[in-house]
Amino acid sequence: xxxxxxxxxxxxxxxxxxxxxxxxxxxxxxxxxxxxxxxxxxxxxxxxxxxxxxxxxxxxxxxxxxxxxxxxxxxxxxxxxxxxxxxxxxxxxxxxxxxxxxxxxxxxxxxxxxxxxxxxxxxxxxxxxxxxxxxxxxxxxxxxxxxxxxxxxxxxxxxxxxxxxxxxxxxxxxxxxxxxxxxxxxxxxxxxxxxxxxxxxxxxxxxxxxxxxxxxxxxxxxxxxxxxxxxxxxxxxxxxxxxxxxxxxxxxxxxxxxxxxxxxxxxxxxxxxxxxxxxxxxxxxxxxxxxxxxxxxxxxxxxxxxxxxxxxxxxxxxxxxxxxxxxxxxxxxxxxxxxxxxxxxxxxxxxxxxxxxxxxxxxxxxxxxxxxxxxxxx
Numbered sequence: 586x587x588x589x590x591x592x593x594x595x596x597x598x599x600x601x602x603x604x605x606x607x608x609x610x611x612x613x614x615x616x617x618x619x620x621x622x623x624x625x626x627x628x629x630x631x632x633x634x635x636x637x638x639x640x641x642x643x644x645x646x647x648x649x650x651x652x653x654x655x656x657x658x659x660x661x662x663x664x665x666x667x668x669x670x671x672x673x674x675x676x677x678x679x680x681x682x683x684x685x686x687x688x689x690x691x692x693x694x695x696x697x698x699x700x701x702x703x704x705x706x707x708x709x710x711x712x713x714x715x716x717x718x719x720x721x722x723x724x725x726x727x728x729x730x731x732x733x734x735x736x737x738x739x740x741x742x743x744x745x746x747x748x749x750x751x752x753x754x755x756x757x758x759x760x761x762x763x764x765x766x767x768x769x770x771x772x773x774x775x776x777x778x779x780x781x782x783x784x785x786x787x788x789x790x791x792x793x794x795x796x797x798x799x800x801x802x803x804x805x806x807x808x809x810x811x812x813x814x815x816x817x818x819x820x821x822x823x824x825x826x827x828x829x830x831x832x833x834x835x836x837x838x839x840x841x842x843x844x845x846x847x848x849x850x851x852x853x854x855x856x857x858x859x860x861x862x863x864x865x866x867x868x869x870x871x872x873x874x875x876x877x878x879x880x881x882x883x884x885x886x887x888x889x890x891x892x893x894x895x896x897x898x899x900x901x902x903x904x905x906x907x908x909x910x911x912x913x914x915x916x917x918x919x920x921x922x923x924x925x926x927x928x929x930x931x932x933x934x935x936x937x938x939x940x941x942x943x944x945x946x947x948x949x950x951x952x953x954x955x956x957x958x959x960x961x962x963x
């Protein structure tokens with residue numbers, strides 16, 4: 586338990602009692618989609634070549650000097666309360682070396698864990714000013730989770746390639762090759778955020794604080810105007826609402842993002858907090874780092890596949906329902922697809938006889954607002 590005394594080099598630990606997880610492996614909290622997406626990323630043609638090249642070319646020393654010279658390094662003398670949280674998070678997750686942490690002047694609430702050789706945690710002033718102590722503790726735990734999982738390396742490469750893609754946009758085909766890797770990296774990173782949210786909950790051990798933090802990121806510092814249940818209801822409506830057209834728009838909206846939508850993150854975290862897996866970790870039953878070398882890759886694949894199968898079957902999303910029906914051999918799938926995408930055109934399907942036998946379905950069709958009308962809100 587975290588009790589406010591010195592432990593293994595970690596001191597100034599906040600006095601609130603929290604359970605500690607000695608030797609915990611990142612496998613304990615990693616989302617199955619995180620691991621499977623990373624495996625898929627590593628199999629992407631050309632990724633290994635790019636990864637090895639960038640590992641030697643990225644100016645990590647310059648990056649560290651930049652934060653050292655133009656941000657505030659967290660310590661006992663500067664942002665001491667954040668330093669306490671950082672040490673406490675590393676103590677709880679048993680991360681032996683506390684990564685350096687910087688506060689950067691930026692009104693946009695954000696935090697990140699980057700670095701190739703060693704991770705660096707950066708939080709913006711906008712985030713520090715937005716969150717209360719317990720909410721911030723979950724965020725610090727989130728970033729320490731990234732560090733323990735080794736996510737910082739791929740995050741750094743994603744940032745570099747995103748910048749590079751803009752610079753070489755004028756080169757024919759060159760940008761396409763880079764964007765293929767960037768898209769795959771973003772898909773993985775969105776999944777890794779779900780893992781880090783779980784790590785934040787293990788550190789903060791306060792689900793309400795985690796929920797509040799996500800709501801504030803979505804709606805600002807107006808908790809008196811927000812409600813957790815209503816916020817989670819938005820996630821249900823987002824997943825289940827609309828038709829196949831909306832399913833496609835969801836995919837298009839999320840593609841340019843590095844993070845999942847906040848309502849989705851909140852719903853995923855709450856689901857995990859209520860699971861047997863979470864309770865087993867809190868009871869002290871979790872995989873250890875000492876066992877990582879003996880972990881079966883086949884078992885990891887099997888777990889990821891099982892997760893996706895369960896997700897598809899239980900999803901209320903129209904596209905996922907269609908996938909389930911196809912797998913189950915449901916009839917009239919062609920008609921269902923035509924009805925699902927009928928909203929993309931004002932003309933109703935001609936081969937769908939309506940109740941009056943005229944070839945119309947008798948319903949007022951939606952307008953012609955296609956994917957281009959839906960903006961991607963970050």
